[in-house]
Amino acid sequence: PSEHHLPLPHRRSIRSYSCTLENPTTRAEVQHLVDSQDHAELSRRFAHRIAFGTAGLRGPMQAGPACMNDLTILQASQGLERYAAESIHGARERGIVVGHDHRHNSSEFARLTAGVFRRAGWEVYQLKGLVHTPMVPFATKKLGAALGVMITASHNPAKGKTASFHLVRATAYKLLCCHNGYKVYWENAVQIIPPHDTGIATKIDESLEVDMAAWESQLDASRWDGTEELVEQYMEMASELSSHKSLVFSSWIIRLHHSAKLISPSLYSTNASTSLLFTYTPMHGVGEPFALSALEAFGFKTKSVSVVEEQRKPDPDFPTVKFPNPEEKGALDLAMAHADRIGSTIVLANDPDAGEQARCEPRHIRFPLTRLLHCRADRFCAAEKVGGKWNVFTGDQLGALLGSWALARYKETGAPIEKLAMCASTVSSKMLRSMAQKEGFVFRETLTGFKCVVSLGQWSADCLSVELVNRWIGNEMMKLEQEGFTPVFAYEEAIGFMNGTEIRDKDGVTALALFAEMAAALATVGKSLSLHLDSLYYDSAGRLHLDRYGFHATSNSYFICRDTAKTDRIFSTLRFGRPDVDSSTAPPSALALPTSLGGYTITHLRDLTVGYDSAAAAPTLPVDRTSHMISFAVGSVDGDGDGDGVEVVGTVRTSGTEPKIKFYLEARGADRAAVRAKLERVREALAREWLRSEENGLEKP
Numbered sequence: 001p002s003e004h005h006l007p008l009p010h011r012r013s014i015r016s017y018s019c020t021l022e023n024p025t026t027r028a029e030v031q032h033l034v035d036s037q038d039h040a041e042l043s044r045r046f047a048h049r050i051a052f053g054t055a056g057l058r059g060p061m062q063a064g065p066a067c068m069n070d071l072t073i074l075q076a077s078q079g080l081e082r083y084a085a086e087s088i089h090g091a092r093e094r095g096i097v098v099g100h101d102h103r104h105n106s107s108e109f110a111r112l113t114a115g116v117f118r119r120a121g122w123e124v125y126q127l128k129g130l131v132h133t134p135m136v137p138f139a140t141k142k143l144g145a146a147l148g149v150m151i152t153a154s155h156n157p158a159k160g161k162t163a164s165f166h167l168v169r170a171t172a173y174k175l176l177c178c179h180n181g182y183k184v185y186w187e188n189a190v191q192i193i194p195p196h197d198t199g200i201a202t203k204i205d206e207s208l209e210v211d212m213a214a215w216e217s218q219l220d221a222s223r224w225d226g227t228e229e230l231v232e233q234y235m236e237m238a239s240e241l242s243s244h245k246s247l248v249f250s251s252w253i254i255r256l257h258h259s260a261k262l263i264s265p266s267l268y269s270t271n272a273s274t275s276l277l278f279t280y281t282p283m284h285g286v287g288e289p290f291a292l293s294a295l296e297a298f299g300f301k302t303k304s305v306s307v308v309e310e311q312r313k314p315d316p317d318f319p320t321v322k323f324p325n326p327e328e329k330g331a332l333d334l335a336m337a338h339a340d341r342i343g344s345t346i347v348l349a350n351d352p353d354a355g356e357q358a359r360c361e362p363r364h365i366r367f368p369l370t371r372l373l374h375c376r377a378d379r380f381c382a383a384e385k386v387g388g389k390w391n392v393f394t395g396d397q398l399g400a401l402l403g404s405w406a407l408a409r410y411k412e413t414g415a416p417i418e419k420l421a422m423c424a425s426t427v428s429s430k431m432l433r434s435m436a437q438k439e440g441f442v443f444r445e446t447l448t449g450f451k452c453v454v455s456l457g458q459w460s461a462d463c464l465s466v467e468l469v470n471r472w473i474g475n476e477m478m479k480l481e482q483e484g485f486t487p488v489f490a491y492e493e494a495i496g497f498m499n500g501t502e503i504r505d506k507d508g509v510t511a512l513a514l515f516a517e518m519a520a521a522l523a524t525v526g527k528s529l530s531l532h533l534d535s536l537y538y539d540s541a542g543r544l545h546l547d548r549y550g551f552h553a554t555s556n557s558y559f560i561c562r563d564t565a566k567t568d569r570i571f572s573t574l575r576f577g578r579p580d581v582d583s584s585t586a587p588p589s590a591l592a593l594p595t596s597l598g599g600y601t602i603t604h605l606r607d608l609t610v611g612y613d614s615a616a617a618a619p620t621l622p623v624d625r626t627s628h629m630i631s632f633a634v635g636s637v638d639g640d641g642d643g644d645g646v647e648v649v650g651t652v653r654t655s656g657t658e659p660k661i662k663f664y665l666e667a668r669g670a671d672r673a674a675v676r677a678k679l680e681r682v683r684e685a686l687a688r689e690w691l692r693s694e695e696n697g698l699e700k701p
Contacts, residue, residue, distance in 0.1 A: 598685025
């Protein structure tokens with residue numbers, strides 16, 4: 001392209017990118033940007049390369065090295081192949097598992113990835129058709145593969161700015177959902193952690209030259225209409241199983257049957273005879289065959305599940321929802337309406353990947369449950385109809401319910417309670433920690449995310465000291481298993497749940513089956529899920545079980561700040577009392593952190609950006625200068641601090657993928673009204689005093 005009017009760095013990047021590019025349509029897209037002299041867009045796409053981190057790759061599908069496209073996928077695959085071949089013994093013989101969801105171009109990216117590894121002499125287990133994300137780590141573990149790659153993306157808006165993206169063949173498409181991702185699992189079937197991310201990134205930078213064979217083989221294999229191909233794959237996903245995939249799928253279902261029957265055969269028969277009717281929505285995802293098979297494996301009959309027909313088929317444009325994330329307001333409206341029509345009182349939902357699950361339930365004696373369909377199938381959400389109104393359970397409430405059920409199932413085995421273990425992320429509720437303190441099992445708190453969960457501490461009945469170790473959720477669960485514990489459950493408040501260690505990632509399918517089982521068991525004694533949640537706080541006479549687990553209330557939300565410089569100034573002012581201090585370089589001695597919030601005295605404060613912890617000489621958690629994260633506590637349940645018997649803990653941090661300042665608050669105490677009141681006061685003070693939301697023009701959700 002004739003880009004002489006552009007800044008020199010842009011010209012060099014465009015020339016380098018275009019010289020490697022063999023896609024004529026994408027070349028035309030680059031030429032159009034150059035001719036239009038859209039410097040801002042060119043800078044966004046060409047000033048840097050798309051970053052490879054512990055989440056792999058994630059971004060908009062557009063031309064340019066900063067975006068997801070055929071060239072960056074090939075380059076990433078080449079770098080990953082070279083790093084893994086050097087780092088893992090027998091990697092090429094052990095092979096790689098490659099899967100993809102139904103998003104635009106996911107199958108193309110999967111084929112490109114598989115092609116790179118095949119040409120390098122790897123055994124490639126390419127899962128045919130559409131799979132939910134947890135299938136890839138499970139297949140990696142089951143087949144003993146050296147790597148796993150899943151082509152998928154987190155919840156992206158279904159409706160937004162129309163973006164142009166060009167497939168490998170010479171066809172241009174206008175897409176509304178234009179993001180995708182490249183998720184990598186290491187030989188332990190867990191998402192990669194440092195230092196592998198930086199090692200892979202370095203190899204990618206050394207592997208930017210792409211040979212002609214990569215393009216030619218892809219062109220020969222992909223002469224079809226992408227949209228029509230995706231629709232066909234949606235319809236045939238259950239039947240297009242390769243021999244490798246059949247082995248994995250069958251083993252996965254066998255494990256589910258084993259899981260369902262092993263602990264209590266009576267639960268299996270309870271599920272089979274339940275009068276509950278479940279309403280299920282896949283939210284245009286790909287997880288239907290997995291969810292239905294899981295429910296069947298647990299004993300549930302077909303008549304117990306009703307699917308939301310309008311959201312049954314996988315669709316990468318998510319036409320019936322504004323935002324295909326069960327956590328977002330309104331995402332479950334269609335499922336709730338369906339449940340109301342058929343008399344169902346429980347709604348289950350997975351995000352469009354079957355990794356996450358959402359659930360609703362009306363509070364009545366008879367519970368209907370819906371079937372879950374998945375696009376990613378790694379998260380799970382749920383809701384309940386209370387007093388004629390639908391109430392969506394929060395991720396923390398689901399965590400408490402599933403954690404209590406895991407505890408109950410474990411107790412039935414008669415195994416020693418001190419060998420039981422659970423985990424939760426640091427921004428999640430402390431309910432599991434309270435359970436562990438009272439019941440005597442081990443609990444470890446971690447940083448956010450299942451790719452890496454850094455243990456913040458270990459609590460047991462007789463030891464409340466902090467033992468800080470560098471682990472992430474999947475890795476921490478594995479570590480517990482290696483130490484001789486039985487890790488049965490882990491979760492993060494963003495509706496991600498991990499049951500056991502067979503699948504070393506969040507898995508909405510197994511969470512769905514266990515949640516349905518819990519609902520069926522509770523129904524036999526005339527108890528709803530909401531009543532069971534209340535019983536974790538109160539006894540049958542309405543008295544608070546503070547000596548047991550205590551009443552916990554959470555309040556999580558975020559502000560939108562599209563100006564990263566402003567975000568930095570907000571946190572600099574909070575840390576140093578002035579906006580012009582660089583948090584990435586300033587020493588801890590420059591700190592002037594607040595000592596109060598909303599009139600309450602700060603009893604603990606930790607800043608993992610600059611490396612400060614008021615309870616220790618230095619934080620034992622990893623310090624990350626590239627992001628903002630401050631945690632604090634006010635008050636105490638024993639009356640210390642503010643003397644009101646209510647403790648509030650919180651974290652405020654920036655998102656690594658979105659222009660958001662997120663906050664997570666939780667209050668615990670003996671008086672429900674006092675807990676909620678203090679929680680609200682702290683929330684208001686956080687926005688007013690610390691973030692100065694109105695003064696800084698922060699947008700509310």
